[in-house]
Amino acid sequence: MLAWLLGRDQRRSTANCRASVEDSTSRCERSCWTGLPVITMLEEDNIRTGFFEESDFQVLLAAAPEYLCPVLRFLYLTGWRSGEVLPLRWTQVDFRVGVVRLDVGTTKNRDGRTFPFAVLPELEALLRGQREVTKGLERIQNRIIPWVFHRDGEPMKGFRRAWQSTLRRAGLPAERIPHDFRRTAVRNLERAGVSRSVAMKLTGHKTESVYRRYAIVSESDLAEGLGKLAAFRSGPTAPRVVALRGASDTGSDTRPKLRSAGCGLTA
Numbered sequence: 225m226l227a228w229l230l231g232r233d234q235r236r237s238t239a240n241c242r243a244s245v246e247d248s249t250s251r252c253e254r255s256c257w258t259g260l261p262v263i264t265m266l267e268e269d270n271i272r273t274g275f276f277e278e279s280d281f282q283v284l285l286a287a288a289p290e291y292l293c294p295v296l297r298f299l300y301l302t303g304w305r306s307g308e309v310l311p312l313r314w315t316q317v318d319f320r321v322g323v324v325r326l327d328v329g330t331t332k333n334r335d336g337r338t339f340p341f342a343v344l345p346e347l348e349a350l351l352r353g354q355r356e357v358t359k360g361l362e363r364i365q366n367r368i369i370p371w372v373f374h375r376d377g378e379p380m381k382g383f384r385r386a387w388q389s390t391l392r393r394a395g396l397p398a399e400r401i402p403h404d405f406r407r408t409a410v411r412n413l414e415r416a417g418v419s420r421s422v423a424m425k426l427t428g429h430k431t432e433s434v435y436r437r438y439a440i441v442s443e444s445d446l447a448e449g450l451g452k453l454a455a456f457r458s459g460p461t462a463p464r465v466v467a468l469r470g471a472s473d474t475g476s477d478t479r480p481k482l483r484s485a486g487c488g489l490t491a
Contacts, residue, residue, distance in 0.1 A: 274399070274401065275407055275408045275411060280396060281300055281408075283394045283396065284296065284390060286394070287390050287391075287393035288394075291375045292383055292387075292390070294350060294353075294354050295309060295310070295373045295380070295383065297350050298347070298350060298373070299402060299405040299406075300405045301344065301347045301409070302347070303405065303406045303409025303426070303427040303428075304406070304427065305406065306383075307332075308332075308428075310373060310380050311371070311379070312324070312372040312373060313370045313371055316372075317355075317372060321342075322340055322348065323338050323339060323340045324338075324339050324351070325337065325338050325339075337425070337428050339426060354372060354373070358372075361376070361377050362377075383402075387402060406427065409427055410429070413426065420432055
């Protein structure tokens with residue numbers, strides 16, 4: 225069955241999903257008739273690993289429509305999901321304290337979240353600028369606009385078409401998705417030396433699996449690891465180079481020959 229699904233250009237994850245439905249349906253019947261086959265699932269390799277480097281992000285912003293830029297900046301800086309950002313209302317932004325909040329039950333894992341934007345100048349400037357734009361539009365339209373991110377005062381339910389158009393104009397791969405901002409934010413926090421427990425509270429990750437799944441590791445940790453290796457190899461147990469001379473009584477070459485102590489020879 226899986227081979228048939230793959231032959232119809234189905235992705236491995238899609239094939240597994242459909243096959244699991246068939247498998248679970250037949251489990252009840254299997255108790256009466258043991259001749260039904262057991263379906264072995266395919267190994268899936270659909271983990272996305274995209275990141276936005278700063279240069280690519282700036283190119284993306286330059287190609288994006290004006291109303292979309294604040295959304296993209298917020299996603300890039302916070303690592304929040306687009307489904308959490310688009311419904312944001314001004315009642316969730318506290319300029320006095322300098323935090324933006326997600327209420328309990330509004331996130332994917334159902335937990336609330338707080339992001340102290342006041343200590344991140346880029347994010348504070350973004351939110352204050354967006355507030356001024358919204359106030360100006362409220363005066364023109366003579367109505368209250370409750371949403372932080374909107375298009376001419378109307379809520380944004382999604383931006384897939386605008387995203388794809390922006391990618392084309394920016395000359396970036398069509399495979400890039402907004403969720404790449406989330407992975408990028410986690411990596412930026414790691415590079416900045418933010419502890420993983422704090423980073424996960426900021427982005428809303430429940431476990432450290434994101435670091436393993438996307439092979440996110442601190443570059444300082446890598447450098448420290450190689451530094452330890454260098455110290456080990458230069459220490460008292462480091463491989464030594466010794467000179468061997470041929471036996472003079474046999475007429476063999478007596479010029480010094482260099483061999484590593486790792487070859488089983490000692491000085």
